[in-house]
Amino acid sequence: MEEKHSNPLESMNSNDENPPVSNSINKSVDSPPPRGDHKFTFHGSYKQYLGLSLYNLLLTVITLGLYYPWAKCAIRKFLWQETEVDGSRFEWHGTGKEMFRGFIKAYLVFGTLILLINFGPMFLPPSIVVWVILGAYLLILAFIPLAIHGMMRYRLSRTSLRGIHFGYRGVLKELYKKTAFDFLLTIITFGIYGSWLQINMRKYVLKHSKYGNVSARFAAGGGDLFGLTIVQSILIMITFYIYIPWAIIRFFKFYVENTVIIQDGKEYNLKTNATGGGYLWVLIKGSFLTIVTLGIAGPIASLMVHKYMTQSISLSGGFNFDNIEQTESAYNDATGDDMADILDLDF
């Protein structure tokens, strides 16, 4: 199970939703970060999150879903503001209104395509229906880079720490050029090449992600992810799925610890001390709570996971949070954010 809401630091430097991990970087599983490391802490109260979730739910139900972008925005404000590093909190600058505009645009595009796929057979002549549906699927595929690009631009530009905004400088055309071939290979190889596609995209996206004058890169390659996937899949199978929480943490570690932060030419590593056992324990507690309360405590359970993952992360001590310059200009198009949401992408 992944975190429901990505937090600021994930969008800044790691992708996490299906977290993995490389073998080389898995030495100190349980050891706490050395003194002086910048540890991420999460202060959010479960009670407040439950209240916020129910408040959002009520308004969303009453408005038949139209309130959803404002709900999402409020949740993000909560998650971002409760995440602290080096004594400062992350800030979410996005607004419900911006996200509503993105939501409408994304739904116009995807709503049409999804309706076409599902209801096309009802009102299209059978002779062309297969082609129309195939075309719609390809279009959805073709929107993935656009969605990632839009999401990164919006999400990073609306996130700040110590008054310095994050930002994404990638060029959409370049992302398409870089990934078109990878997409093709992935289709031809029935998904096997997907690991390379994913990593190449991540490399590009991270390379163009900025935090003021701080930049980042992704250190691992597609082969690493592929190998990891094979090994983890085998482990999951031979343990009859018991290994799943450990596998999820391995992937999480892979993404976090291969993310390198570059400040003034020096590289700093992100680390996580999350463990499969720790993660499993959080899952058990959360599930128990959810079941006992007939689902009402669901938001608490998802926040427990979020907190566990966030608090496991630290950045090497040498990084200087006092010495970052503002380099971004304002940006406010949220379309990509909701596209990514519909496609269930979370970078």
Place this chain on the structure above:
Amino acid sequence: MKAYFIDGKTSKRRECELTFLEGNISIRYLDDAFKKQLSIWRTEEILKLDVRTTSRSLKYGDFPHEALEFPTDEGFNAVIERYPEALFHQSSYNKFTAFGWKGIAGALVSVVLVSLLFFFYGAPLLAEGFARSVPKEYESYIGENFRETYLQYLTVDSTKSVQIQKFYNNLRYESEYDVSVVVVESDVVNAFALPGGFIVVYSGILEVISNEEELAGLLAHEVSHINGRHSLRLISRELATYLLLASLTGDVGGFSSVLIENSNMVSSLSFSREFEKEADLEGFDLMVESSLNPEGMVGLFEKLGNVTDSLENKIVKKLTLDSSSTEFSLDSTSFHSGIAWEKAAEILSTHPAPKNRIQYLEKRLAGVNESVKYSKSDSLVFYFKKLKGH
């Protein structure tokens, strides 16, 4: 008042001193001998704290924002207390938080109430309204497409189709639709209706039926589905319920999967029990109006009851042997014999039990005025015999 000031150009935090003035806050550098003025914030330009958290920071003005970070709660609260009328700390959510656990409980109860209201009143109302607004021509058009798609998977018995159509025409059932009936070759004991006036009868059910009144009952039932626009109403109801579920789970994005489920509903053409009952009773009335003995419908369900009893045993065996293919999709070849058992299982779950159907039909039968005379139509007998191959 001490705080940290961030100027929005670099991440450096500077210790500063705040002085609260009327409508604005003066910020001065603390480490400087001259206490240099860093900024003056007008309270109306302090950015809104939509969601108050444990964060103790304020942002100001346009991008790049200046910010203040407070080392203690006291400092942060002092600002809010000093400017109680200012907008930056006011939001409907923050007002809601003031109710604490009571607010949470209230929100929970309201969610449940609103959902129930919507589920039992809103969704059906919305669905019926929508279904009514769809023009008949469009409904027929949808049905036409379905028909073409389905016929790809079915083998039509053209001789029997002509006979059953003539049989149907002689029934003189009232319908606003131009109804056409076909017989397809299959062992499956079933029949179904498509929106806009198209009825498919499997040859399997013809084997079971033993007289023309039972067949008239079957067709009356199917025509009632068409007349009642049940397919359309069912899809609309599912969609309305989906809207509720999507907003409840916050997963508006996941609507693709629900839509797929909806299409499955369409493809399997399984009417809800409610619609089945409606079709039974409406069909019953259709028969009476056409002076046909409605006991034929009771007889039909008695036969179907026997079939389902023996089917249930087979289904259990079949499902334990092959439980992998219980799903249907729109392009499903569910009419191929291999999946027919699951198809039958589905009918069991979405239709009222035959015993119940016989019960309420017999009740209806008892209510029919005794003066009503049923007639025996020679042409119906004639076409029925032809259909049975006599």
